[in-house]
Amino acid sequence: MxxxxxxxxxxxxxxxxxxxxxxxxxxxxxxxxxPTFDGQALSYVTECVETGWVSSAGRFVDRFEDELENLTGMPSVAVVNGTCALEIALRTAGVGPGDLVACPSLSFIASANAIAHAGARPVFVDVEPRRLGICPEGLEQTLAKDWGAPIRAVVAVSVFGHPFDVERVVEVCSRAGVPLVEDAAEALGSLYAKRHMGGFGKLGILSFNGNKLVTTGGGGAVVTPDDELARHIKHVTTTAKLAHPWEYHHDQVGYNYRLPNINAALGCAQLEQxxxxxxxxxxxxxxxxxxxxxxxxxxxxxxxxxxxxxxxxxxxxxxxxxxxxxxxxxxxxxxxxxxxxxxxxxxxxxxxxxxxxxxxxxxxxxxxxxxxxxxxxxxxxxxxxxxxxxxxxxxxxxxx
Ligand SMILES: Cc1ncc(COP(=O)(O)O)c(C=O)c1O
Known part of the structure; x- marks a missing residue:
């Protein structure tokens, strides 16, 4: 030894x-x-401080979303962290109080926390020995079983950035009619069959925590191939305010989850690298x-x-x-x-x-x-x- x-x-x-x-x-x-901070990091962050655009509006947060869209090929909504991104993605997929969500047991605790924040409980599934992703056979058995409450979504994680078995997991989910929500928090830049992780199910999420490949200090994003869902998520994560130059009307209980511009400024510089x-x-x-x-x-x-x-x-x-x-x-x-x-x-x-x-x-x-x-x-x-x-x-x- x-x-x-x-x-x-x-x-x-x-x-x-x-x-x-x-x-x-x-x-x-x-x-x-x-993290590695090169290039424009300091100059973009300084611009936010000098112009006062440090909070939930500004040119960098919009640009960060556009650049994520270019990278992933999907509309992307920038939020305060990956955990909140996953909570909103799950809620948008229809998860709520009393529901179950299938989730691999080998993941960072945020995967399960987000399920709990959405009011649901995880039902744990085993993982594959080499990919470390959710085990398709275990998932199939889990989805077929009566747990006394409905399984409303499946969370699949790309552990350490290694994609899970996309083809088989997608097939199992679609056969069971349960939406897949990808926890791609660790997988920015990871591809399966040349497509960016996060886009194989209904919704996916990314994290830009300080320990990730690209960081905004703290930050996250929801990605989805569905434009309508992306618009809805942007609306609810920005307090569900109806567009108007000065009136404050909100059409539902919203969240203050928008990524601040100063964090996005760092993210824009990081994406260039x-x-x-x-x-x-x-x-x-x-x-x-x-x-x-x-x-x-x-x-x-x-x-x-x-x-x-x-x-x-x-x-x-x-x-x-x-x-x-x-x-x-x-x-x-x-x-x-x-x-x-x-x-x-x-x-x-x-x-x-x-x-x-x-x-x-x-x-x-x-x-x-x-x-x-x-x-x-x-x-x-x-x-x-x-x-x-x-x-x-x-x-x-x-x-x-
Ligand atoms: C697998 C996984 N899911 C979710 C998260 C949550 O992301 P955040 O830290 O941005 O809330 C992380 C990492 O931090 C993660 O590794």
Whole structure:
């Protein structure tokens, strides 16, 4: 076990060192994911401050939506964060109090929180061992079962930016007549069959949190191929105010969920950098794959067939059987030692989230069998994944 741990640390460190463009102090910590601010970030944000257009109206928030539409090929509505985006998407799909929503158990807790915010409860479904997305067979069985309340929507997540099994999930949802709402919070720039994630169901969402590939500080968006739904979402997320130069008339209970212009300004600057960021992420993932692929005990997570992942977070699946370790105690020891050694070496590394059905707020929610989520929840470790680590270095930088 110790030899594996040391080898993993050394190899991960070599990838990180190769990506550093400047010498760093020996006790510096390489973060799990740091944003990269280049180009116009400062000038666009400064323009907001200087002109006073910092809040829910302004040229950047409209432009950010237009640029997201160009990127994803769908109308996009910018909102305050991905969690609110998912709540509104679910409500728009018809989810309300007393309903159930099918949701993979291996996701960030925001997926389940948004279901609860919409007044519903998740019913947890297992995930696939390699893609990490919702398991189509498990979903089919879940949708066929009588849970005592209707399943009004299916949430499918592209974990770490790797697309779920789009074709089979879409087919299962359409056979059951249940709308698909994509949680593509981690998947900006990820494609399946050359189409952007978020657009395979009725609605999808993106996140621009500080830890994402493109950040607005905090922010999110709802995307949908349906123009009418996009107009409705823009209306309800901007207090449902009827258009008028000065009168305040609102036609329903609305939400104050619009992304502020100052956040969108940062987002516009970030989107200008997106092709470079995606290339850097891919380069970094390839370096990890090269460094770790022949290391017994760790399997590198990779993009699925027909998909193009944004490689938001790099990760390895611990494979204790390859180290001739067995049993729960040995796995937990391997996990603890690996995390400790990576973090002690200044490589900020985190385990994947604990499955949602094991989280206190959702522990009494209905669920099918979840063996893969429970297994992977103990075996996946994420490694430092900032885009800057994958940047091509100029000869001058490498010589320093
Ligand atoms: C899978 C997933 N869903 C939803 C969210 C919520 O996004 P936000 O943090 O912008 O609310 C996140 C991330 O933060 C996420 O990773």
């Amino acid at each position: 110790e030899r594996f741990v040391q080898e993993l640390v050394e190899r991960a460190r070599s990838v990180v060192d190769a990506g550093r463009t400047r010498p760093v102090a020996s006790d510096a910590i390489e973060p799990l994911h740091a 997106l092709p470079g960021l995606l290339a850097d992420k891919r380069r970094l993932a390839e370096r990890y794959r090269e460094a770790l692929s022949d290391l017994a005990g760790a399997q590198v997570l990779w993009e699925p067939a027909k998909a193009r992942s944004n490689f938001w977070l790099n990760g390895v699946i611990l494979a204790p059987e390859e180290l001739e370790l067995s049993g729960d105690d040995e796995l937990m020891e391997l996990r603890a030692r690996t995390l400790e050694a990576l973090n002690d070496a200044g490589l900020q590394s985190r385990p994947i989230w604990h499955p949602l059905h094991l989280q206190r707020p959702f522990s009494d929610c209905p669920r099918g069998p979840l063996p893969v989520a429970e297994d992977l929840g103990r075996r996946i470790i994420n490694l430092p994944s900032s885009a800057a680590l994958g940047r091509l270095q100029s000869p001058a930088a490498t010589a320093r």
